[in-house]
Amino acid sequence: MKTLIKKRKKLCCENGNLNLETIGYEKYPHIISNLKGIRKKRFNFWTVKNDIFLFSIAIVDVDYTGKGILFFYDRVRKEYFEEVIEVPFAKNFKLSEFVYGNSSMKKGEYQISNEYIRNNAILKADTKKFKVDIEVKYPENVESLNLIVPWNNKKFHFTSKQNCLPAMGRINIEGRIYSFHIKNTLASFDYGRGIWPYKTFWNWASFSGFKDGEKFGINLGYGWTKGSGVNENCVFYDNKMYKLNDEVEFIYDKLDKEVIIKSSEVDIVFKTEYIREEKTNVVVLKSNLKQAIGSFSGIIKFKNKEIEFKDIFGIIEEHKARW
Template identity: 30%
Template structure:
């Protein structure tokens, strides 16, 4: 069983090293990351929001990896396959604000042909973005009692990551493409957040999968990961039913072939037996000398069963999301 965090705790010690008391997981935001700037090592901070609707998929990234800022706005039309996007790698890092603590301040990015604003509201998080020909203005609601996976991953006293994976956030608002407004259908549109604050090893790989939707009368959230947490004593695996988190302890097993990404992916472990069937691969390659990245983010649908300890199996199908393979040198 992975260690549960039961109360407020600082991520770092006064000298900037990892606070051992912060290692573990929680279902709410109990970790204070405001002192991350102290100490040695390159700090990496980001907000990645994905918004999925019956017609479109939207990705928004605001990030600072110490020596550079990397931002992106991306939109995919699920019917036509058309995409719109702008990405910016800004060296040296400038033009970005990242909140010191999640939901305690705004985050924003400004670069050529790109603007992103992330602001907290009384009902949730407002996401706004603009690139040529596209604008986004939506609210990712935060229902009362909604749980999310907050996790501190330790590699060493000087290399560690705090991540919040928040899935199945109901979202409403408008996506405008050209002169056409696309209102997000309430009850059918979902937002997922990946919030990150930490200091990473230079060379690392990971899998991440997430999904949100309704199935068999329940709101389902899928959150799975692999590789990057191996050997640390914690994992980023969880399953959500109607806003309640069931922590999956230990690593999940992944079976897939990135050269044949359209074939079903399979993820299992801790009561989860899941199949992921992709329909689109968002391929990103970066080679800027010290900064190199290789990402295949496949979008599709999750289905399968999850069996909580001592409870009946929960069946789910048609849960829209993604599974990805990433290898970064950063």
């Protein structure tokens, strides 16, 4: 897998096919996601968490439909809140072609937005249940995983995985206020733009936390990159991104119990605390997404380091789709 030249490149050629010069990965986002045609998949998925609360906010456009998604879990009180706003054909959705561009969705009085002001990302929502105002700060020269997945020249995906970003702000859920303080709160961002195969399956795991005072996170995936020659597996440590070489295996019976993630570099156990399920069935689009919220413990090896960790809060996904 090659590392890309650090200058902006367009994801697509004029005919809509993959620009072969973009294949590979880099530590900073420079791709312009100029997708063309139909069956495009575009999403911004943010997670903001401390040791007690986990909040996710997403804007998703899959051409046939669009969704604004918000969910919040309190692991002490075992309370969960969710709101999903569905919009046919993603009307009034605006998703940026560049990672650090502004994105938004609107349906009537409901609004969700991700905006960038200097080195900060501002996450806002005003819906029936949620009032959100969160600021995510980007440390200077912070690294991320920016990856092109090339199934073929007509089916491909660009993803930017950004973990361990300091955040602060507050969320009002039906009159109850939850505050996030920058000393113990970290955000992660999953930016995706692509044109996918019709049938898709994936497992995905992500967390951001602290280990011995340093910011520490992972991004691990299985399934959706199969046959492409690349993987999305990496470690985030002290504002640096370290690419992992091997494929990982997700071993489990049901996602609502225990998941083991293994490779020569990874030995992790995930214990589920709460599981949410989201289903879509719109003629040509059928999707079943399960997201487990819980804790990660285990060992990761990278760059002559071996880190053992325990009880870091995060998310695992299982997604089956025809889209």
